[in-house]
Amino acid sequence: PTETERCIESLLAVFQRYAGRxxxxxxxxxxxxxxFMNTELAAFTKNQKDPGVVDRMM
Incomplete structure (x- = not known):
């Protein structure tokens, strides 16, 4: 597999781990x-000035 294919496989595996709960x-x-957001994208979540941004992403 290419580097891009490996990255996509990794993203899908993480998604399915959280989605399968x-x-x-x-x-x-x-x-x-x-x-998922609080664990895998913690820096993004913590650095938001707008507390509703994560809710709107859903």
Whole structure:
């Protein structure tokens, strides 16, 4: 696989790990999305000046 393919596979694996917590590993619930954002994108989440930005992303 190419470097890009490996990166995409990695992103999908992380997504499915969070999405699978409440059953369906093809979609994220709001709870799963917040867990993903707070863990995997913690710097992005913490550095937001607008507290509603993560909710609007959902």
């Amino acid at each position: 409440e059953g369906d590993n093809c979609t994220l619930s709001k709870k799963e999305f917040l867990a």
